[in-house]
Amino acid sequence: MKKLAVIGCGGIGAYHLGHFLDYKDIELAGFCDLIPERAQAFAEKAGSGRAFTDFREMYDAVGPDMVFICVPPYCHGEIEFETIRRGIPMFIEKPVALDMDLAYRIRDEIQAKRLITAVGLQCRYAKIVDDTRDFVNNHRVTFVDCVRMGGVPEVEWWRDKKRSGGQIVEQTIHNIDMVRYMMGEPAEVFTLAARGFVTDWVNYDTDDVSTTSVRFESGALGSLSTGCYAKSGEAFDSKITFSAKDCRLDHYILSKVNIYGLKGDGNADNGLVFRGDGTMQAGGGAITIKEDGSYGGIRCDRTFVDAVLTGDPSQIRSPYADAVRTMEFVMACNRSIETGLPVRVEHH
Ligand SMILES: NC(=O)c1ccc[n+]([C@@H]2O[C@H](COP(=O)([O-])OP(=O)(O)OC[C@H]3O[C@@H](n4cnc5c(N)ncnc54)[C@H](O)[C@@H]3O)[C@@H](O)[C@H]2O)c1
Structure with a gap:
């Protein structure tokens, strides 16, 4: 049986492990975390595999056929280069890196080795994505409106923009990736951000809210808003609206789509349309x-x-090279915040 290993046994690692427990055709062989108890707890939950604190040691001892890399945004680099050197296919959590030069180097080495990779942009795999894609393919979308309002996650590194990348890079990346998946590449972004609304966390050093105007290479425009100021689920939102001349579609990430302005199949609810x-x-x-x-x-x-x-x-919807394109988008938003100027999104 092929062997699977995990590096990073924190929150998202546990989410993946929950899926792996249903696999009957894979051996859960190795778990690695800098915090030994975390790796140990994964091995116990899996009922198989060994725990490690050093990923190289794990690679030597286990010889995995695939690895899930579930470390925080600032921890990428060394792990990927060693994994590529050993030719191990890798699944990497988003955001893949906070330094674009690093992301390009990893991408190029992956390409040279023709290694199978995937990135944890799982919203692309929802069934409703196919409905949204059909809509976008069949209508000329002129404007896209994306909202991602939520709270501050518990993990300590998240509150430090230098280590997490900030709200747009860390969280809104799912929504922005979906926008890019549907609309194609962005040409230019202009992002404004604000602070001072989130007051109840220590060591908090990131933007509370931001809003981005984007022009796509297709000529369409977008407005992307994101925030981590909300405390109640009632204040949360996660919606992308694709608008065309005579219809629009609301895509609620991983949840549902509402299509307005098209004839239903007889099961349609009553809807409202903004004129x-x-x-x-x-x-x-x-x-x-x-x-x-x-x-x-x-x-x-x-x-x-x-x-x-x-x-x-062929069925992987977000290989590393494609995820790097999404990184170019979100990092351009960050650069615009820093400079106070519109930024052309460069593709390397
Ligand atoms: N796809 C998604 O929807 C989704 C959801 C949540 C988190 N994530 C992403 O997953 C990543 C991790 O988030 P998290 O919430 O699990 O963080 P976390 O802090 O809970 O877990 C990360 C773990 O990685 C370990 N680690 C760091 N460097 C390591 C190294 N060199 N070797 C071994 N272990 C190492 C840490 O000790 C920690 O236990 C982030 O980039 C986050 O954006 C993705």
Whole structure:
């Protein structure tokens, strides 16, 4: 049986492990964390495999056929280079790096070795993504409106923008990646950010809220807003609206889509449509398509594992090189915040 290893046994590592427990065709062989108890707890939960604190030692001892790299944003580099050197296919959590030069070097080495990779942009794997893609392919989307409002995660490194990359890079990346997946490459962004609204965390040094204007290479425009000031779930939001001339689609990440302005299949709820002049009217009915929320993440992991088992990476929706393109987008937003100027998004 092929052997799977994990580096980084924290929050997202536990999420993946929950999926691996259902795999009957994979040996859960090694778990590595700088904190020994975390790796040990994973081995106990898996009921197999050994715990390590050094990933090189784990590679020597276990010889994994694939690895899930689930470390925080500032910990990338050494692990990937060693994994590439050994030719081990890798699944890497987003954001893949905070330094674009590092991301480009890793991408190029992956390319040279033709290594199978996937990045944890699991929202791409939700079934509703296919409905949104159909909509975008069949209508000329002029404007996209993306919101990601939430709170401050518990992990300590997150509150330090130097180590996490900040809200846009760390969290809104899922929404922005979905926008890019549908709309194509951004040409230019202008981002404003504000602080002073989040007051109840120590060692907090990141933006509380930001808003980005974007022009896509297609000529369409977008408005992307993001925040971590919210404390109640009632204040949270995560929606992307794709608007065309006579219809629009609301994509709620991993949850549902509402389509307005198209004829339904007889099951349509009543919907509301904003008219061009700003008034709102009852539409022809919104078509609602619901998602099984856990499906995207399960399919994301399994797609990578199947790619390694079969040697065919064609079903992977976010290989490393593509995730680097999304990094170019989010890092350009950060650069715009720093400079106070519009930034052209460069693709290397
Ligand atoms: N795809 C998603 O939806 C999703 C959700 C949550 C988190 N994430 C991403 O996963 C990453 C990790 O987040 P988290 O919440 O699990 O963080 P975490 O702090 O809970 O866990 C990270 C673990 O990595 C370990 N680690 C760091 N460097 C290591 C090294 N060199 N060798 C071995 N272990 C090492 C740490 O000790 C820690 O236990 C972040 O980049 C985050 O953005 C993705």
